[in-house]
Amino acid sequence: MDFSDTAAETDFRQTARAWIQDNAPTYLAAPLSGSGFGSTRTGDFDPIAEAKKWQKTKAEAGWACIQWPKEYGGRGATPIESVIWSQEEGIYGKLSGTFIIGQGMCAPTMMAYAGEEAKLRYLPKLASGEEIWCQLFSEPHGGSDLAGLRTKAVKDGDTWVINGQKIWTSGAQHSDYGILITRTDSDVAKHRGLTMFFLDMKSDGVDIRPIKQANGDSGFNEVFFDNVRIPDAQRLGEVGDGWKVALTTLMNERLAIGGSIATGFPEIQALVSELVLASGPASGDQAVRSKLADWYAKSAGLKNTGARAISALSKGEIPGPENSIGKLVAGGMMQDIAKFAVDLQGLGGLVTDPEIARSQAQIQSMLMRSPAVRIEGGTDQILRNIIAERVLGLPEDMRADKGIAFSQIPTSQDSGTR
Amino acid sequence: MNFDFSSEDRMIQEQVRRFLSEQSPLSRHRSVMEGESLQASDVWQGLADLGLQGTAIPEAYGGVGAGYLPLCLVAQELGGVLAAVPFSSSVYLATEAITCFGSTDQKERYLPKLASGEWVGTLAVSEGPHAPSPTNLTVVRSGDRLSGKKLVVPHGLAADFAVVLVSSDAGTDLVLAGLEGVERSAVEIVDPSIAAATIDFAQTQCESLGEPGDGWAMLETVQHRAAVLYAFEQIGGAEQALNMAVAYAKERFAFGRPIGSFQSLKHMMADMYVALKLAESNAYYAAWALQNDAPDLGLAAATARVSATQAFQLCARDNIQVHGGMGFTWAFDCHLFYRRSNYLSLALGGLNEWENKLVDALPSAVA
Secondary structure: OOOOOOOHHHHHHHHHHHHHHHOOHHHHHHHHOOOOOEEEOOOOOOOOHHHHHHHHHHOOOOOOOOOOOOOOOOOOOHHHHHHHHHHHHHHHHHHHHHHHHHHHHHHHHHHHHOOOHHHHHHHHHHHOOOOEEEOOOOOOOOOOHHOOOOOEEEEOEEEEEEEEEEEEEOOOHOOOOOEEEEEEOOOOEHHHHEEEEEEEOOOOEEEEEEEOOOOOOOOOOEEEEEEEEEEEEHOOOOOOOHHHHHHHHHHHHHHHHHHHOOOOOHHHHHHHHHHEEOOEEOOOOOOOOHHHHHHHHHHHHHHHHHHHHHHHHHHHOOHHHHHHHHHHHHHHHHHHHHHHHHHOOHHHOOOOOOOOOOOHHHHHHHHHHHHOOOOOOOHHHHHHHHHHHHHHOOOOOOOOOOOOOEEEEOOOOOOOOO | OOOOHHHHHHHHHHHHHHHHHHHHOOOHHHHHHHOOOOOOOOHHHHHOOOOHOOOOOOOOOOOOOOOHHHHHHHHHHHHHOOOOOOOHHHHHHHHHHHHOOOOOOHHHHHHHHHHHOOEEEEEEOOOOOOOOOOOOOEEEEOOOOOEEEEEEOOOOOOOOOOEEEEEEEEEEEEEEEEEOEEEEOOOOOOHHHHEEEEEEEEEEEEEEEOOOOOHHHHHHHHHHHHHHHHHHHHHHHHHHHHHHHHHHHHEEEOOEEEHOHHHHHHHHHHHHHHHHHHHHHHHHHHHHHHOOOOHHHHHHHHHHHHHHHHHHHHHHHHHHHHHHHHHHHOOOHHHHHHHHHHHHHHHHOOOHHHHHHHHOOOOOOOO
8 A cells, every 4th residue: 555656656747747837727726716616717718718728738738638548639647647637737627627528428438339430530529628528318207217218219221310308418508519318119128228329419400408507507408309310320339228338428427526526625624714703713613623524534535535446447447336425425515515614604605796705605606506416417315326236235126117118117197208 | 656455464354354253253242241251362362373463563572563554454354343352452552652652671571472462451541431631630650659540441451551641740641550469340331342440550560651741742642543543443343334234134024125125224324335435445544644654644543533433333323223123132233333333432532532633633724
């Protein structure tokens, strides 16, 4: 066991650090430090344009998606080097939010299932940020019950015709491509009738409508498909194997999110260090200290768990469902921290104007965004089920849809056609 | 960077696990707890035959000199079977105190006998139902004599000597005192397997450990180091409590189905797993920090301690809940874990104390 760098790792770290010093957009450091989860603050600059610019700068020097093979736009780096890179990239890593879904989830799926020609065409541009990808999975009738999805794909010659609707698609409005899971057979059990594709988001018949969220932002979208045609060459995996392909995406999702997930700890620590309560400095208050210790222990636990996953990965082990704990812990923690932080500031803690509230209203935006963290990419409840069933081996819940054709599964009255 | 134990460390762990599964089943713990013997001396001797008490003691003093990483894994295994031996008091506390602060002469006299298991040591700090502090100690040292009463000395009935925290002219001292002939009586505590004692020192002979006046600082150092090892015992216990809960939930049927298929119980056990996993990862980091005397050992140890205390308390408590009424019977083993979890969480000072140590050790916030 050794938590310090080897000589080679030290070299790598120094090379990365020097390059970042020379090339990072230092003019964004101040606004970026006020970014909360789900909101990237870039001051007077356009966040998407700045994200693309930094990504392109990195790609040209070989610092984008460094774990990917070189021919796909990466650097062929090891998992440990990738950790070192993100430690060194630090605050500028917050600019990568726009690309997380494409690079962290779509790309591994493409690497596993797309043909060589497609990989060479799409992956380098995904790495360089020239093209943004999204993941079209959830539907109004299939969120936690993802395999209950209804968007249909019907074969017509060499193409597939898609009709239906997706929802909660992060970043669809900025995306050039997406991976899409569809139902190709309603007469078999629900997990067996699914097929995965990738598609051009500018295709005829794709209609993207941003959703106004509870926090007032619009990061998520509804995406409607009206006779959208996708070439069969853009199918990922066999017809009917879509569930298996989706699991590749989801497993990488938990790893992508779990490794570096925001918890809110640095934010609450900063607040506590400067806030004075009626009873004296917040940092001396016993209740505050007790919470701080608990949250630090959890965030350190997540960080160290991530480090162990990286070690396992380095030895060629495949990351398993145990990585589900990252988002489960961080989501609830962020919500608790934001609530506690607002409480400490009294009524003034409710001010959301970034000009007035401390740290550009970072805490307040965490408060309003955190409920979604506990839902997106697997709800707290689904993640607990995964841990219970797939890690601890507890028996499945009794299910009303087991072993029957999708078209015969009981559903709510107003739920439309399948 | 490599965030896992080596295969050599894992081999030692495996060897200990095999030995304990044969020689130290929970029934052995129970026989001690129910008063058939003071401690499981056969298990203690078996551990000594494997050289485990001397795992981290340098070879020059009769130990194995294998360092703290394998010792952490030994602790995890002992924690998992709730071994009824004075390993924690003797190895994590008394041995550490002498290793860190003993003179060469003291090390030569004590460490070989501690390494071989011939002597059992303990640490006597607590004096009553309040947390000790430099200002409230009533056990007093005057020259080479010691007087006063220590209440709840873990493994105090089994120990040959104690490292004692005392008040003196210099302030607070640590002293070494042999226990032969000293008046000791059993005191009942929540975990009866740890042979807790009241020790009444009456002009008992003692010698200084380290510099007089440095007692409190030395105590904190020893407790920080021990906290890492206790954390491994705690995660060992938490893991077994969770395993028990899972096994029972798969077997036990109600409403025509295994109770483990109900989400209310599944989610409870998922939360137990999460707490365990976080604690385990923090303990791994602390093990590395202990082995390498890392500058952040204080923070790492407090973090491991807080997480491990939370995890074992949660797992032991909810293991009873998963078992329902059966979990509250004397016959089922759930209460053994519940008892031990409460002992371990207070053995070095309670959760609140360690939360404070953690916060004090945090690097200042980046505003």
